[in-house]
Amino acid sequence: MNERLKPKIRKHSNLFSESKKVAVSILSVLLIFAFVNTLFYPSFYSDSGSVQRNLVDSREKLDFPRKSHKTRVYMYDLPTNFTYGVIEQHRIARGGEKSDNVTGLNYPGHQHMHEWYLFSDLTRPEIERVGSPIVRVFDPVEADVFYVSAFSSLSLIVNSGRPRSGSGYSDEDMQESLVSWLENQEWWRRNNGRDHVIVAGNPNALKRVMDRVKNAVLLVADFGRLRADQGSLVKDVIIPYSHRIDAYEGELGVEKRNTFLFFMGNHYRKDGSKVRDLLFKLLEKEDDVVIKHESQLRGNMRAAKQGRHTSKFCLHPPGDTPSACRLFDSIASLCVPVIVSDGIELPFEDVIDYRKFSVFLRSDSALKPGFLVKRLRKVKQEKILKYQKAMKEVRRYFDYAHPNGTVNEIWRQVTQKVPLIKLMINREKRMIKRESNEGQCSCLCSNQTGIIHGV
């Protein structure tokens, strides 16, 4: 115990002097910046009607310098058939009654319920939004961005597992009708939707109308179903799945984690799943590797929790799309993620270095017999502890229910898009013609092939 304390304290004092150094250098840079600015651009800071001020748009002139640095979000008051009405339809398809007052309905839990958390965040009183980088405005004139709160992921599963004709609900009609509604809005038309934020958490959500909403900032789980001209890391925001298993609250350590490697999921899924099947075949032979089949049954949720809470490593092969659907469950469980998914996109990578708590393996390496298990067995106990500690620190980022968790982080990402949105809007207004058949750097596309790095 004592031995473990000593190096920790030393590390802290090191860290302190390091951060002091950093602080001093940042301060000096800022001072130089301020000096140069006042010297060369005095009119920018003075209040006299300068040319500078006539160039910025009228809204910005009014509140210059800005009192609040928060991004101003206007949430559309959508017809209820795009929000609560979808909840009602979901109930009706499952034998429920029509409701007199749909706004009293509870949103049903599922792995793409981000749309509900974001909607609830914007409907709650301002003072409850602690630490939020945004402020809700009720006048569209004041808005930096417009939030479209349609429950697109829930709509997708209204009829799932049910006969098509069942309730008469059609997700595709909802999509069409939503976009028609949007295209009728003056604020949408003003900038072709560029300053709008639309949540499409499920990789198949809004698929039918994607071409009509692709200018917007899309909140997506991955780019697996989007073309290079529809989604990009620059324009859009990768959001985590809303994990559904309880966080592990026990001690850090490996003593109670008797399973070496755990995986729970479906064997065969559509595309991208060859790796998955081959990995299963390889791993089935190992003694302390547990592979479980998944279904949506309650008992399985318990098994998933139990499995992740008692394993050292949790495997994440690609599914239908290269996203990390169960990754966030593993992080909540402090089970070290082993990610074998070459094209994976991960949320909040500007602030989170996933290698601090995950093992990334190229799929061609992972598929060499014996490679994966051998590689993981080499990871020392202290290293696992380090990973667990790091996971505990970042867990909040993947917790939608945390008061300063995922929702605030998503808004922070949206806030970072605002300067780019303005750039694109201004640029588009003067652009006369653009050759647009191929991806080009200016289209913000993400079409890059090839493995850059990996073991």
Ligand SMILES: *[C@@H]1O[C@H](CO)[C@@H](O)[C@H](O)[C@H]1NC(C)=O
């Ligand atoms: C509908 O239900 C909500 C929440 O339960 C409540 O706040 C609202 O007042 C109700 N509206 C009507 C018209 O009854």
Ligand SMILES: *[C@@H]1O[C@H](CO)[C@@H](O)[C@H](O)[C@H]1NC(C)=O
């Ligand atoms: C919320 O999280 C951000 C960073 O993710 C942090 O800078 C901020 O201090 C936190 N706010 C509160 C109130 O905890």
Ligand SMILES: *[C@@H]1O[C@H](CO)[C@@H](O)[C@H](O)[C@H]1NC(C)=O
């Ligand atoms: C949703 O409501 C709007 C306005 O009330 C209506 O025009 C539209 O047809 C409805 N769409 C669907 C799919 O019910």
Ligand SMILES: *[C@@H]1O[C@H](CO)[C@@H](O)[C@H](O)[C@H]1NC(C)=O
């Ligand atoms: C991406 O780029 C490659 C080569 O530049 C091209 O062959 C491929 O068709 C492009 N893919 C998409 C989806 O545009």
